[in-house]
Amino acid sequence: MNRKSTPSIEYLSDGALSYFPDFLTPEQASIYFDELRQSLRWAQSEIRLYGKTHKIPRLNAWYGESGIRYRYSGTEFEAIPWTPVLADIRARLIDGFALPINSVLANYYRSGQDCMGWHADNEPELGAEPVIATVSLGVTRTLRFRHKRREQAAFGVDLAPGSLLIMGPGLQQAWQHSLPKRVNTGARVSLTFRQVVHTGTN
Numbered sequence: 001m002n003r004k005s006t007p008s009i010e011y012l013s014d015g016a017l018s019y020f021p022d023f024l025t026p027e028q029a030s031i032y033f034d035e036l037r038q039s040l041r042w043a044q045s046e047i048r049l050y051g052k053t054h055k056i057p058r059l060n061a062w063y064g065e066s067g068i069r070y071r072y073s074g075t076e077f078e079a080i081p082w083t084p085v086l087a088d089i090r091a092r093l094i095d096g097f098a099l100p101i102n103s104v105l106a107n108y109y110r111s112g113q114d115c116m117g118w119h120a121d122n123e124p125e126l127g128a129e130p131v132i133a134t135v136s137l138g139v140t141r142t143l144r145f146r147h148k149r150r151e152q153a154a155f156g157v158d159l160a161p162g163s164l165l166i167m168g169p170g171l172q173q174a175w176q177h178s179l180p181k182r183v184n185t186g187a188r189v190s191l192t193f194r195q196v197v198h199t200g201t202n
């Protein structure tokens with residue numbers, strides 16, 4: 001499928017953000033949304049904070065090449081093998097953008113009450129300069145950005161269904177991002193494609 005995409009690229013003081021509103025056609029985005037929502041092995045992970053265990057406010061699932069592992073709040077997860085839809089999107093990202101990708105963390109926000117707090121994707125297993133390519137499906141939600149040192153530098157990007165957002169090299173070191181709650185809204189799935197460079201030692 002060759003759809004003309006109008007990218008909008010924001011060069012920030014540290015790192016770049018590229019947004020492609022038409023990465024998937026609306027029809028394809030809708031089919032993928034229904035299929036992934038129903039077929040991925042979603043789970044509600046738990047995190048430990050100050051000695052207490054909390055369920056995260058969303059579902060997630062980790063897919064990728066065999067042997068890829070990542071740690072999340074003290075637990076090690078192993079990637080589930082690519083599904084045909086995930087493998088197809090990954091191939092398009094590799095063909096179109098030459099991105100190294102060996103795994104995807106998929107997030108399922110069941111309603112506007114599901115969210116993600118402030119963080120940077122800077123875990124050691126993502127290497128020195130992580131590049132993360134996020135494909136959005138379902139309702140539009142806003143991804144907020146704030147600079148780690150310059151408080152006034154904050155903005156949001158609306159992630160429409162079928163869009164692709166690439167967080168480029170350098171961004172995770174200087175910026176944090178979050179997906180705040182939103183009232184009265186439907187479900188969203190995000191696919192955050194990544195390259196895990198350290199695959200664990202055992």
Ligand SMILES: O=C(O)CCC(=O)C(=O)O
Nearest residue numbers: 105107121134179190192
């Ligand atoms: O759902 C999104 O677009 C953001 C997800 C995210 O930041 C992450 O998975 O690290």
Ligand SMILES: [Fe+2]
Nearest residue numbers: 119120121177
């Ligand atoms: Fe993130």
